[in-house]
Structures are given as C-alpha cells and as structure tokens.
Amino acid sequence: xxxxxxDEKAIRESFLPFSVPSIGEEEIAEVADSLRSGWITTGPKTxxxxxxxxxxxxxxxxxxxxxxxxGLHIALTALGVGPGDEVIVPTLTFCSTANVxxxxxxxxxxxxxxxxxxxxxxxxxxxxxxxxxxxxxVHYGGQACDLDAIYALAARYNLPVVxxxxxxxxxxxxxxKIGSDALPPTLLPPTGGDRGGGQGVRVVTVFSFYATKNxxxxxxxxxxxxxxxxxxxxxxxxxxxxxxxxxxxxTSAGSWxxxxxMAGYKDNMTDIxxxxxxxxLRRLDSFIRIxxxxxxxxxxxxxxxxxxxxxxxHSDRNHVYYIYVIRLDLDRLTIDRAQFIEALRAHNxxxxxxxxxxxxxxxxxxxxxxxRGDLPQAAVIYDRxxxxxxxxxxxxxxVHDVIRAVRHIVTKNxx
Ligand SMILES: Cc1ncc(COP(=O)(O)O)c(C=O)c1O
Numbered sequence: 480x481x482x483x484x485x486d487e488k489a490i491r492e493s494f495l496p497f498s499v500p501s502i503g504e505e506e507i508a509e510v511a512d513s514l515r516s517g518w519i520t521t522g523p524k525t526x527x528x529x530x531x532x533x534x535x536x537x538x539x540x541x542x543x544x545x546x547x548x549x550g551l552h553i554a555l556t557a558l559g560v561g562p563g564d565e566v567i568v569p570t571l572t573f574c575s576t577a578n579v580x581x582x583x584x585x586x587x588x589x590x591x592x593x594x595x596x597x598x599x600x601x602x603x604x605x606x607x608x609x610x611x612x613x614x615x616x617v618h619y620g621g622q623a624c625d626l627d628a629i630y631a632l633a634a635r636y637n638l639p640v641v642x643x644x645x646x647x648x649x650x651x652x653x654x655x656k657i658g659s660d661a662l663p664p665t666l667l668p669p670t671g672g673d674r675g676g677g678q679g680v681r682v683v684t685v686f687s688f689y690a691t692k693n694x695x696x697x698x699x700x701x702x703x704x705x706x707x708x709x710x711x712x713x714x715x716x717x718x719x720x721x722x723x724x725x726x727x728x729x730t731s732a733g734s735w736x737x738x739x740x741m742a743g744y745k746d747n748m749t750d751i752x753x754x755x756x757x758x759x760l761r762r763l764d765s766f767i768r769i770x771x772x773x774x775x776x777x778x779x780x781x782x783x784x785x786x787x788x789x790x791x792x793h794s795d796r797n798h799v800y801y802i803y804v805i806r807l808d809l810d811r812l813t814i815d816r817a818q819f820i821e822a823l824r825a826h827n828x829x830x831x832x833x834x835x836x837x838x839x840x841x842x843x844x845x846x847x848x849x850x851r852g853d854l855p856q857a858a859v860i861y862d863r864x865x866x867x868x869x870x871x872x873x874x875x876x877x878v879h880d881v882i883r884a885v886r887h888i889v890t891k892n893x894x
Contacts, residue, residue: 490826490884497829498691501766501871502755509754521718521726521747528753529701531760537659538684538703540710543748543756544717547645547687547700548575552582553746554641554683554702555613557712560585564612569598570836571857572617576643577837585612586847589838591854595791596620596804600628607636614640618647618657620790620833621693621799626652630663633680640680645687646801648694649767653795658684658703681706683713688752691870693766693801694759696752712741719743769871770800773878777803777867780882786811786889802833803869805885806860814892816863822892823865826884831866 513519525543533541544550560566562584568577570589577587588611590602596619603614614633616624624642633640644650647657655661663680683706688699704710718725720743727733748756774790781787788806792798807816814822820830836857838849851858867881 487825490887491828491880494827495829495868495873495877495880497831497866497868498870499872500690500695501762502695503758503762506755506758509758510751513750513754519751520749522730522750524750524753524757525726525748528748528756528760531757532701533703535760535763536656536703537661539660539705539707540703542702542710542714542717543753544700544702544746545748545752546698546746547643547685547689548579549717549744549746550685550700550702551576551615551641551643552579553713553716553744554685555579555583555585556716557709558613558639558641558681558683560612563610565606565608565610566612567603567606567614568837569602569615569617569619569857570838570854571596571619571834571860572643572837573645573834574837574840576615576617577843580615581846586610587837587843589836589843589847589849589854591856592619592860593856595622595793596860597622597624598629600625600632603629604632607632607638611636611638614638615643616640617643617645618650620804621646621650621801622790622793623647623650623652623657623796626662630680630682633682638680640682642682642684644684645689645692645700647799648686648688648692649763649797650799651797658686660705681709683709688756688759691801693770693799694756694763696748696756696759699748699752699756715741716743717746719745766871767799770869771798773869773873773875774800774803776875776878777805777869777882781805781885784886784889786893787885800869802831802866804833804864804866806863807865809863811894812889812892813894814888816865819888819892820865822888823881823884826880826887828881828884829868832861832864833866834861836861 529541560583564585565588566580568587571592580587588606590606593599644657650657683704686701688696720739720741722738725737778789786808
C-alpha cells in the first residue's frame with residue numbers, strides 16, 4: 480500500500496485546511512460596534528439581519544436562532560412532534576437532523592439516498608406509516624432535493640415538510656430560493672390522511688450559519704416559513720415562550736411586563752452573531768460564485784480520471800456547493816478511502832467526509848436496531864466519499880494543488 484512515501488516531496492509545503500471562513504474588516508467592525516454599543520444579545524441587529532434575510536430569500540417570516548439544530552428542534556416542536564410519532568430523515572446527513580427527533584421522544588425513520596446523495600421520493604413514500612408526523616428532506620451539499628415529488632407526497636399524505644437547508648442558503652429549485660414563499664409553487668391542498676386542517680402543505684425551512692457554511696455567524700441559524708401561526712409559535716419557542724418582543728424589555732421602548740405563554744427554549748441569536756450575518760449575507764452571492772468557479776475547475780480536470788466520480792448536478796437547480804464531494808471507484812484503486820485521505824494529508828491537504836450515515840452510528844444501531852445493510856446505497860456511498868477543500872478564501876493556486884495531489888495519488892495507486 481504505497482500511499483505515503485517518506486522520501487516523496489509533499490505537493491504543498493503548508494497545510495491547506497479543509498475549511499476556513501471568510502471574515503472581512505466589515506464583519507469585524509460591526510462586531511466591535513455591537514460590543515461597544517452595550518447591546519450584545521438579541522436586539523436591533525438581529526432584527527435587521529432577519530429582515531434582510533427575509534428579503535434575500537423571499538420568505539414571509541425569518542426567525543434567527545443560535546443554530547440550525549435549534550431551528551430544527553423548534554420547527555418539530557411547533558409541529559407537535561412527540562412520543563409515538565415517526566419523522567422521516569435521510570441517513571446521509573449530519574447527526575443533528577436525527578438527534579432532534581430523538582430529543583422529542585419520536586422515532587427517526589431513516590431512509591436511503593440516490594445518486595445525487597439526496598433522499599429519493601420513492602424511499603420517502605415507502606417509509607410513510609400512519610405514525611409519520613413530518614418529512615425532513617436534507618438539501619445535501621447545497622443542491623435541492625426533488626421538491627416537486629416531495630411536496631406532492633406531503634400533499635397526498637397531508638404531512639408537513641421541514642427542510643434541512645443547513646447547506647443550501649442561496650440555492651434555488653426551479654428558479655426559486657430554497658426557503659422562499661414560492662416553494663411549494665402552489666399551496667397544494669391535502670387530499671388524504673386523517674391529520675386534516677385544510678391549510679395546505681405546511682413548510683418550514685431551516686438554515687445553518689456554522690463556521691464552515693457558505694455564510695457564517697460562528698454558530699447560528701435561521702428559520703423561514705410563510706405560515707403565520709407557525710411563525711408566531713416558533714418565535715415564542717426561541718425565547719422562553721415569553722410574549723412577543725420580550726427582548727425589548729431592557730430598552731426605553733420596552734416594558735418590564737411580559738407573559739410566558741409556553742415553556743420555550745433559549746435558542747435566540749445574539750446581536751454579535753447577527754453583526755457577522757449582516758455582512759456575510761451581503762457577500763453570499765459572491766462567495767457562491769467563487770465556489771462554483773472552483774467546482775468547474777475540479778469537475779473539468781477530474782473528468783479524465785476514471786477513478787474519481789464528480790458530483791451529480793441537476794440543471795433545474797442552482798447548486799451552491801457547500802461541499803465538493805468526490806466518489807472514489809475503489810475497484811480501480813489499490814487503496815481505500817482512509818488511505819486516500821491519509822495520502823492527501825501527507826501532501827498537506829485537509830479533507831472531510833460528509834457524512835457517516837446516521838444508521839451506522841452506535842447510538843442509532845443500539846436504540847433503533849439499524850444495521851449497515853438496511854440502507855445499502857448510503858452505506859456504499861459512505862465507503863467511497865471524500866470532501867475536498869472548497870471555500871472562497873482558497874486561491875486558484877490552492878485549487879490546483881488539490882487537483883495535482885488527487886491526480887498524483889490516483890495515478891500512483893491505480894490497480
Ligand atoms: C445537514 C445538516 N443539518 C444540520 C446541521 C446542524 O447545523 P448547526 O451546526 O447550525 O446546528 C448541519 C451542520 O453541519 C448539517 O450539515
């Protein structure tokens with residue numbers, strides 16, 4: 480296994496991290512302004528960030544939270560998920576998509592993914608039972624799921640959809656931004672099931688601003704929806720269940736009096752986070768364009784390497800490439816994925832793996848009885864995937880270093 484040769488010169492002299500955020504002087508000045516202003520928790524900047532985000536996405540409501548995980552938990556809580564319920568979750572996701580279901584005493588029903596690594600509508604439909612309460616599609620890597628088919632299922636079975644858009648801020652589906660009021664295109668009326676209510680498919684979308692994401696607030700997230708009642712409920716849940724605008728109680732415009740109308744959580748975003756978000760949002764489209772340009776370089780140069788499969792892309796969606804994930808054809812290589820990663824490391828290139836499928840983690844196997852073979856597509860994908868560095872702070876020369884290293888390792892370890 481000739482992955483690392485101590486005598487071989489590394490392609491890079493310095494280590495290229497897997498991900499580094501792009502924080503500019505404007506973000507730094509805005510954070511300093513918050514720190515100096517005396518108002519450091521939820522306040523006017525959080526409100527401004529919510530307004531700007533709502534406008535960018537085209538959504539009726541935007542509710543800032545301190546993580547996507549918190550937002551998913553709040554969305555499921557507001558939709559009434561509890562013990563005895565089932566929630567459909569793709570297995571190829573970060574653990575938090577499933578963990579929040581467990582926190583509510585419900586069962587995550589894990590389903591398999593397709594060639595684009597997104598959940599397939601067929602797998603979702605096969606998993607629906609009378610106990611199903613919510614469907615959570617994950618827009619893997621920043622490319623939307625097959626939303627028409629998923630919304631059609633949601634309408635047919637009268638199920639709400641909580642979109643895990645942790646990777647997908649700025650992504651579009653049929654020209655509409657993920658999380659916008661235009662999705663679903665028409666509020667399809669429920670046509671069956673016993674969960675009635677007649678209000679059409681309810682959709683909540685949750686974004687992440689974690690440090691590695693396409694835009695970041697360090698930690699943070701945003702919930703969007705067009706549903707007024709759900710939005711009001713979710714907003715209350717973010718801050719102890721205290722009546723509206725309780726955050727203002729320490730301002731001259733506020734009142735000391737508030738009422739707790741439900742046992743809410745402490746999931747609010749701070750103005751320090753929002754200070755970052757306001758400027759990151761302004762820069763988001765340019766960040767996405769750089770990612771897409773680097774992806775074209777990767778795609779074009781890997782096209783002639785039979786051992787490396789590049790990501791599947793759908794022409795009806797704008798893919799924002801939170802991650803660039805290659806799939807190794809292990810039958811053509813003498814090394815496995817772990818050795819491939821080790822070889823890149825020896826050439827000073829950081830990588831990651833997105834994701835260890837949820838059904839392979841010990842907790843999910845022990846608690847819910849999952850086994851590797853239950854969701855075979857994701858298990859096979861997992862053995863072969865590697866996420867390469869991709870972020871706007873990389874230079875084009877960095878991208879070419881990664882390309883040279885991948886080509887070198889593949890060529891050297893051909894079967
Ligand atoms: C698919 C997915 N969902 C949810 C999350 C959780 O996001 P956060 O760290 O903002 O809670 C992540 C984070 O990486 C993710 O990749």
